[in-house]
Amino acid sequence: MLDACKYLRMIILVGGVVSCKPENISPVARLEITPAIGDSLTVFYFDARNTTDENNYLLSLKVRWDWDGDGYWDTDFSANKEEVRRFSGAGYHHVRMQVTDLDGLVSMVEDSIYLFEQNSYLDSMTDPRDQQVYRIARINGYWIMTENLRYGIAISDSVYPADNQVTEFHLFNNSAENLSYGGLYTWDEVMLYNYRVDNQGICPPGWHVPSAREWRNCLAAYPNHGANMDYYLGPGSPSGFNLEFYGSLSRNLQTGRVYYPGFTQSVDFWCSDPPENHWYLDERYEFVSAVSFWSLGRNTHLVEYRPVDPPFIPVRIISHYLRCFKNDE
Amino acid sequence: MLGLIAFASSCSTDFDPLASGPAVPVVYSVINYPDTVRWVRVSRSFQLRGSAYGEPVSGDSLEFKDIRVSLEKWHGDYLIARSEMLPEERLRDSGYFPAGPNPFFQLRYSTKTLDFFSGNSEDLIKLIIERPGQPIVYSQIHPVTIPEISTPRHEGEKVELFNLIEPFFLSWTSMEYYQEMYLEFHYADHYADRSIDRIALWKEYHSIPPPDPEKPLTKVFLTGVHFMQRVASNIRLDTAVTHRTFKKIVMRLYLTDENIYTYNIINQVIQEDQAGAGNTNIVNGCGLFGATSRAERWFILAYRSMDSLANGQYTKHLHFTNWGS
Numbered sequence: 001m002l003d004a005c006k007y008l009r010m011i012i013l014v015g016g017v018v019s020c021k022p023e024n025i026s027p028v029a030r031l032e033i034t035p036a037i038g039d040s041l042t043v044f045y046f047d048a049r050n051t052t053d054e055n056n057y058l059l060s061l062k063v064r065w066d067w068d069g070d071g072y073w074d075t076d077f078s079a080n081k082e083e084v085r086r087f088s089g090a091g092y093h094h095v096r097m098q099v100t101d102l103d104g105l106v107s108m109v110e111d112s113i114y115l116f117e118q119n120s121y122l123d124s125m126t127d128p129r130d131q132q133v134y135r136i137a138r139i140n141g142y143w144i145m146t147e148n149l150r151y152g153i154a155i156s157d158s159v160y161p162a163d164n165q166v167t168e169f170h171l172f173n174n175s176a177e178n179l180s181y182g183g184l185y186t187w188d189e190v191m192l193y194n195y196r197v198d199n200q201g202i203c204p205p206g207w208h209v210p211s212a213r214e215w216r217n218c219l220a221a222y223p224n225h226g227a228n229m230d231y232y233l234g235p236g237s238p239s240g241f242n243l244e245f246y247g248s249l250s251r252n253l254q255t256g257r258v259y260y261p262g263f264t265q266s267v268d269f270w271c272s273d274p275p276e277n278h279w280y281l282d283e284r285y286e287f288v289s290a291v292s293f294w295s296l297g298r299n300t301h302l303v304e305y306r307p308v309d310p311p312f313i314p315v316r317i318i319s320h321y322l323r324c325f326k327n328d329e
Numbered sequence: 330m331l332g333l334i335a336f337a338s339s340c341s342t343d344f345d346p347l348a349s350g351p352a353v354p355v356v357y358s359v360i361n362y363p364d365t366v367r368w369v370r371v372s373r374s375f376q377l378r379g380s381a382y383g384e385p386v387s388g389d390s391l392e393f394k395d396i397r398v399s400l401e402k403w404h405g406d407y408l409i410a411r412s413e414m415l416p417e418e419r420l421r422d423s424g425y426f427p428a429g430p431n432p433f434f435q436l437r438y439s440t441k442t443l444d445f446f447s448g449n450s451e452d453l454i455k456l457i458i459e460r461p462g463q464p465i466v467y468s469q470i471h472p473v474t475i476p477e478i479s480t481p482r483h484e485g486e487k488v489e490l491f492n493l494i495e496p497f498f499l500s501w502t503s504m505e506y507y508q509e510m511y512l513e514f515h516y517a518d519h520y521a522d523r524s525i526d527r528i529a530l531w532k533e534y535h536s537i538p539p540p541d542p543e544k545p546l547t548k549v550f551l552t553g554v555h556f557m558q559r560v561a562s563n564i565r566l567d568t569a570v571t572h573r574t575f576k577k578i579v580m581r582l583y584l585t586d587e588n589i590y591t592y593n594i595i596n597q598v599i600q601e602d603q604a605g606a607g608n609t610n611i612v613n614g615c616g617l618f619g620a621t622s623r624a625e626r627w628f629i630l631a632y633r634s635m636d637s638l639a640n641g642q643y644t645k646h647l648h649f650t651n652w653g654s
Contacts, residue, residue: 034453035403035407038408082612084464084465085465223406226407226409227407227408231411
């Protein structure tokens with residue numbers, strides 16, 4: 001009898017009757033959520049079709065949902081195993097899904113999604129040197145300018161800034177109309193010809209030129225590869241970063257002419273340090289560093305500059321924008 | 330007893346099997362990778378009390394008003410692009426309700442939408458349809474990329490089908506779920522008073538899904554005897570033809586994702602009255618959201634193959650001239 005019931009559960013009833021019933025095992029709830037992070041506009045897709053049960057077909061299994069993780073089921077049991085919905089409210093949202101089979105056995109799975117927080121730490125600061133007002137935001141422990149610095153005097157793009165105690169910058173397309181974009185500075189001007197990390201450089205008092213590491217730390221909560229930077233960091237984005245693609249100023253070494261590549265497609269910001277794998281060549285062939293954001297297609301990421309062989313570079317970067325950082329206090 | 334009577338009398342007999350149920354969004358969209366326009370058709374289910382031919386159908390019963398259709402492209406958990414599709418009314422093909430609305434939504438190629446016309450198979454394309462006060466209609470697919478044809482190596486290559494040492498094969502690289510390869514045999518029928526260009530077409534190969542990740546390269550050998558038999562069986566006899574000339578052979582590859590493959594397989598066995606369970610990958614609706622791609626390359630026959638086409642035992646009766654004159 002025991003051999004016959006090798007794979008069956010033996011139930012001994014009170015009357016001494018012995019019977020064998022197929023052992024019923026609870027279904028196994030499985031849940032896949034796409035995506036795992038988003039904002040209030042994101043449509044989250046909940047797929048429970050990989051739920052399994054040894055004794056029942058998937059079609060006969062029913063699921064119910066608790067959309068806010070409060071312990072109360074928000075739906076009745078349904079055979080529909082796919083759901084889509086939006087969420088509101090920043091932070092983590094816990095979701096529970098329970099599956100039941102035809103015998104009433106249940107199992108549950110719990111997962112969560114994360115909604116980007118709309119940055120509530122937005123403010124402004126006044127540069128005491130020239131009384132210009134800049135919007136700022138606190139992101140991941142740093143106060144960061146959300147406008148590009150425009151301190152100093154604008155010079156023609158036919159002139160290279162000099163170490164003359166006067167902060168000089170270029171303007172996009174050499175036009176005064178583009179002053180609102182910020183100044184395009186050479187790295188030497190940004191660092192005040194004093195090359196060290198955490199340098200105040202030409203930033204307002206209390207602020208400094210960020211290192212590449214600080215850039216990475218500041219934006220660690222946001223995608224840095226394969227994402228739409230405008231959506232995550234652009235004007236009106238949850239980050240408050242106010243990323244605008246204003247290009248840069250470069251020189252074509254073959255023609256000798258300056259030009260302004262990348263408008264609406266990319267923007268570059270200087271870093272204070274030449275850290276590992278963040279090298280780039282400036283006008284004077286020195287190794288300096290910058291971070292670069294691209295808006296389009298696959299290259300939508302914070303670029304990590306890598307060492308390049310000078311003979312293969314027909315272009316020299318002249319000027320980038322600058323956003324100053326201040327450590328949160 | 331009184332209770333039983335009261336219970337029985339409370340039963341309603343209002344059940345109407347033809348009563349209107351909730352309108353279900355019916356969505357069809359196939360993202361064909363090389364196309365420059367993305368289309369989505371969104372109509373609604375409806376129920377008639379009589380014949381579909383005999384009863385007028387208003388536009389309101391065939392389409393949803395005030396809906397928004399969007400495409401999103403994601404890479405992992407990150408959004409790459411989001412774009413709302415524009416409504417466009419297109420003329421219907423003949424058939425049921427030829428005068429009814431034909432609600433399409435389109436997204437055309439531009440610098441602002443190019444993310445939806447590029448990418449790789451790891452990306453996710455999401456279709457989102459919103460109706461005021463109603464659940465979101467949703468589906469998601471991976472794009473199907475263009476296969477890379479490796480043999481013939483270039484357009485117009487001259488190939489020898491009777492090379493016994495190195496048998497000729499057609500080959501391409503792709504890991505898509507289902508693949509079909511057609512051969513088009515282009516030729517001309519010459520009559521006493523005119524010439525007509527014609528195409529003989531047959532399916533030379535189809536894959537058996539799912540693909541083997543260890544074998545992204547597909548090789549289909551095309552030997553001379555097999556090919557000549559195919560030509561003979563796909564060109565009808567015509568005694569009025571004085572002679573025929575060969576022009577070229579076009580290899581056409583068609584690839585689909587699992588959604589379209591499954592949809593086609595299941596619908597092949599559903600009866601015409603639509604009894605039985607259909608297939609859909611539309612959440613909160615029904616229909617199909619799938620992806621396809623295609624590629625093609627043409628080639629011509631080398632000396633021995635041409636000689637066989639003209640004089641060989643399988644095709645001699647078709648009267649092909651040897652050098653296409």
